Amino acid sequence: MIRRPTDIVKTLLEDIVSAGDTVVDATCGNGNDTLILATLAGSSGRVIAIDSQMSAIEATREKLASSSGLPTVELNHDSHDNLTQIVGGARSIRVIVFNLGYLPGEDTGIVTQPESTTSAIGQALDLIDVDGAVFVTLYPGHAGGSEEAQEVDLLVSNLDPKRFSVARYQWINQSSTHPYVLIFHRRS
Ligand SMILES: C[S@@+](CC[C@H](N)C(=O)[O-])C[C@H]1O[C@@H](n2cnc3c(N)ncnc32)[C@H](O)[C@@H]1O
Known part of the structure; x- marks a missing residue:
């Protein structure tokens, strides 16, 4: 099946995340991505979830409560620009996921x-x-979304290619306002 940009991250996470991994959802929203991460990391994994809205933290807590065999997810009502402080001494983080935009x-x-x-x-x-890897899903279609996407694209152009390979998953013949995904793979 051909995956849409908004669906490809789940498939890629299934390839890269293993039981016992430490993973971060930097925009947990309704908890869909956190649930995927927690399921893949399993009860021996460490899952850190962040959202700046309390309603998102509660929605994620509720979503996780209906599944068994998950690790205790660390829910942080905070802004993801405090990421370093939030993860504290966590080492060997396997993936960090950003799903930008607003809470549906x-x-x-x-x-x-x-x-x-x-x-x-x-x-x-x-x-x-x-x-x-760091996964970022961008939505240039909403107000302010294209400016945000431009800033993230600028960040990509300034990265050292010896440290990171960056892939972009996007319909290239559709409107430029369609969502797309950036995948940052740390090489060294
Ligand atoms: C598209 S939604 C995320 C959807 C979510 N990944 C899911 O699976 O349901 C974007 C989320 O980013 C959150 N957000 C906005 N600014 C933020 C910030 N500075 N730090 C953390 N989260 C933020 C919003 O509250 C919203 O819940």
Whole structure:
């Protein structure tokens, strides 16, 4: 099956995350990505989830409560630009996931912002383990989304290619406002 950009991350996570891994969801929202991460990391894994909205933290808590065999997920009501502080001494982080934009069904004015997003992604790239990956789903279609996407693309162009390979998954013949995914693979 051909995966849409918004669906490809789940498939890629299944390839890269193993039982016992430490993983981070930097925008947990309704908890869909956190549940995927927690299921893959399993009861021996460590899962850290972050969202700046309390309603998202509660939605994620509720989503996780209906599944068994998961690790205790560390839920952080905080901004992801405090990422380094939030993960503390966590080492060997396998993946960090960002799903940008607003919480579906909630106030569309509460949305990820270019400055905090690029700060958080920069920290994620420093924290990720060698051979780990940072996944970022971007939504240029909403108000402010294309400016945020431009800032993230700029960050990519300034990365050392010896340290990171970056892939982009996108429909290239559709509107430029369609969502797309960046995959940062840490090489060294
Ligand atoms: C597209 S939603 C995430 C969807 C989520 N991954 C899921 O599986 O349901 C984007 C989320 O980013 C959150 N957000 C916005 N700014 C943030 C920030 N500075 N730090 C952390 N989360 C933020 C929003 O509250 C919203 O829940």
